[in-house]
Amino acid sequence: MGLYEASFRVKHECPYREISERYPDLTIREWYLSDCQVIELTSPASPADELLEEIDQIGTLLHKSVDDSGLHVVTQSCLCSLEDSIIGRFEQYNCLYQPPTIHRHGWEHYTVIAFDENDVRALLQDLEADRDIEVLSKTAITDQQIPHSMLAPVDQLFEDITERQLAALRLALESGYYEQPRQTSLRELAEQTAVARSTYEEHLRKAENKLLTNAGQFLRLVTATSTTDPLDIDRIRQTEHAAD
Secondary structure, eight states, rough: OOEEEEEEEEEOSSSHHHHHHOOOTOOOEEEEOSSSEEEEEEEOOOOHHHHHHHTTSSSSEEEEEEEEEEEEEEEEEEEOOOOTOOHHHHHHTOEOOOOEEEETTEEEEEEEEESSSHHHHHHHHHTTTTTTEEEEEEEEOOOOOOGGGGGGOOOHHHHTTHHHHHHHHHHHHHTTTSSSOOOOOOHHHHTTTSSHHHHHHHHHHHHHHHHHHHHHHHHHHTTTTOOOOOHHHHHEEEEEHOOO
């Protein structure tokens, strides 16, 4: 199975892109979380007062420093609707978005990973319909080791898992339920909660199932470049026989 990485930049109506266009020394990095955006702004030059005023309007200030090394600001803001966003298009074409989005010199820079080169091609063609786009690179990475930076954002791993299910999962993990040998039982775990054993077990199993389902696409990425099947019984037996 092949893997393909595509990096490209686009222009369309976006407040962060427009800010980066007006301030060429500024770099904006944008991360999407479950219900908000975290924005990091850096510049090697001293910021203009107008820029500082715009930054104050972006969202809740988490960190701000202006010194001889330049500007470094981190903010958190409400997540705008992604109904027709570019991130939604990535998912539509089975492309895995690699955060952060980088805004610089009036361009938005993106990187995506896909299993099929045709998916990457179709995505780029779709984006060309309503955006200025420049492809920076498109590379087959079949023979490369998948870097850990490509692993799932935490909010995607725990998507659709309820608070009760998360609580059940955390209790089991911290109590040694997943250790070998197990340090506790379902009955003992349930006794630490205010629910019956059957209810606790239902929360735990649903959390496990959703977590594994959400991790599936990233598991396929991590194992896609393996040239051998680690569960190949014949190969395992040959290895054990040679050791004897």
